[in-house]
Amino acid sequence: MKNASVAKALWDLRPGEAATVTGFGDTLSVSYQGRVMEFGFQPGARVRCLLNPGFGAPRVYGISNSVFSLDREIATAVFVAVNNPVEASA
Amino acid sequence: MRRVLLLGSPNSGKSSLFNRLTGLSQRVANYPGITVDVASGPMVSLxxxxxxxxxxTYSLEPISGEEAIAVSFLNEALADDNVCHVLCVADATRLEKCLHFILQVxxxxxxxxxxxxxxxxxxxxxRDNQLQFDPIGLSEALGVPVISVSARESQGFEPLVECLRDGASPSMTTVRNWRESPNEILRGTAQQxxxxxxxxGDVLINSQxxxxxxxxxxxxxxxxxxxxMxxxxxSIFTWSAPVMDAVESLVSSLGQAVVPLIPNKIIADFVADALFGGVGAFLVFxxxxxxxxxxxxxxxxxxYLARAALICHRPLRVFGLTGKSFIxxxxxxACAIPAIYAARSVDSPRQRMxxxxxxxxxxxxxxxxxxxxxxxxxIPGDTVLFGLVGWQGLALFAIYFFGMLVALLVTGFVSKASKNKQSEQPFVLELPPYRLPTAKPLLRNAWNRCQQFVTQAGKIILAVTMVVWVLGYFPNSGADLGQSWLGTLGHFVEPVFAPLGLDWRYGIAILTSFLAREVFVGTLGTIFGIEGSEENMLPLVDHIQASGLPLGSGVALLVFFAVALQCVSTVVILAREGSxxxxxxxLLSYLVGAYLLSLLVFQIVSVLF
Structure with a gap:
């Protein structure tokens, strides 16, 4: 077994899934990129998708002891890497 | 007077600290951005x-109106020679969201x-969650003093007060110079x-x-x-009903005890009709x-409010609003004026509009x-389900729901008519931890709101009821209200309100309510007080029932008041905050809309009942 890193958008994380922030997409304005970084969504930070609430509401993410809700526009522009255990090839 | 600035990230307990240190009652809530204006007060200990x-504010690079105000005020305040110290509040359990702001400050x-x-x-x-926090190490790293405090338990204030009293910060072994550091450096340092x-750990997340x-x-x-909801x-009806009954009895008993003691007939009539009839009818509520x-x-x-904002976000977006509009x-x-100020927290100018x-x-x-x-x-005051649900409460729910529905339809229509996707901003919101509400500040806040309501609206109501009483009492000493100056004015405006099934008395009450809606009650109380006999001071509800107001007119009145913008203060604040x-x-469109809707409702109810 070894770990393979899978790159995806924060929005694609399933509830309970954790990942490491790797960067930001161009679609996110500089001011909002700065804001989410101030919240702790910095490259290298460990983030966990906590909930996918009802009513199509923005998703809920946890960083350390803080909880934030981000909508699709922001969460699709935050890139993360998920470490998935995969079978080693023969 | 020396001034100390209190800054901090939203939901860091800043306003609670302010209240503890000043003994004042600045509004506190477990929701980011509840302080939307600057408050000040002398410190209890100094x-x-x-x-x-x-x-x-999360940063000195603002993205919302409230943050722009904070930054603008801060720049002005830092140039003020009277400002002798700056206190920056951080939530020690969630330092990662505060450190960039702390470094900027x-x-x-x-x-x-x-x-x-x-x-x-x-x-x-x-302490309660056995978390590890090193204020001394953080202080060394930042190069400024760090004091651990608890606003909730009023702990850790002594070193702070000593520090402010001496006018000198505790001596630091490490002095760090951040003057020339750009935001990018500060952001990286904050992360480290x-x-x-x-x-x-994430013990606090797991518990919520x-x-x-x-x-x-x-x-x-x-x-x-x-x-x-x-x-x-x-609760508005059922919890307050016993106290309302008590206030009504008190006002009535007081009136019946005081009025006979006044020898002058005109003054006695004034006290009975304008004070106990007009202002007293308003105090009941x-x-x-x-x-x-x-x-x-x-x-x-x-x-809970932040969660409600979150689940409302998607439905509200359909109507051109955002979850942040929910607060x-x-x-x-409660009141439109603080609500208009609170709208500063909505990032997008279009969604704010x-x-x-x-x-x-x-x-x-x-x-x-x-x-x-x-x-x-x-509506009868009967209740069902062991007194938990009352018909009057259901009716109130319905009219409240109607007002909200109209609000959504208006914003939905305007939003669709002026669609501009570019001006919408993404949604990002901090969800604060759940906390057990503390009774004392809540009760104090409710008490302050009542005091504010009575003193502000009470002044207008007293002034209007005095004018209404003079116009209604003279020139025939209250003998015939229809022939008074008020009656003459009322008959002049009656054709406007007649299509709603309302006579001139209700027309006058509606006109006076454009100063403030609750004046309607005071005005009607005064008018019916002049009409009624001195010996029998009936509650206003009994007077209205006796006047034979048709059901259709009553419902039309409810609809009119639900839609019309009858509040001078709200119009002024809208002009200041918007344009x-x-x-x-x-003001104009809601007035026309209110009239046409109430006319329609009157016609429908009159046909059905």
């Missing part, structure tokens, strides 16, 4: 020092040569400091996740939302304002006396 509470203070101290709040939560000094799974789920969360409206403010406070303090809209249920459009349609507490009066006139054009166009 009476020569004024503490200034700024709106919470230290940099600006160093540039202006102002001493700064970091107050690491929530030391009680750190967060990794080193933030309490490790179970509640979030319930309150944010589609089925149970939706049910909980509607149940909470339903109980909210029921103050307990409902208390309950309304208390219940909203409980929702804010518990942390100003719910505040609008839509929020402005919706706020005056929220069923504010000034409408409550009018609604309560008309509902009590037509004069916006305020005047809203």
């Amino acid at each position: 009476t020569d020092t004024e503490l200034v509470d700024f709106p919470g 230290i940099r600006e203070c160093q540039r202006h040569q102002k001493p700064v101290t970091i107050l690491a709040n929530m030391s009680d939560v750190i 400091l967060a990794a080193k000094f933030s309490p490790k 996740l179970r509640l979030d799974r319930f309150f944010l789920s589609t089925a149970l969360g939706g049910l909980a939302f509607f149940a909470i 339903f109980l909210f409206f029921q 103050v307990p409902q304002i208390f309950v309304l403010t208390l219940v909203i406070g409980i929702m804010e303090d518990s942390g 100003p809209l719910l505040s609008g249920v 839509m929020t402005y459009l919706a706020i005056p349609l929220m069923p504010c507490s000034a409408r409550l006396p009018v609604y309560a009066l008309l509902i009590a006139t037509f 004069t054009r916006l305020a005047l166009s809203m």
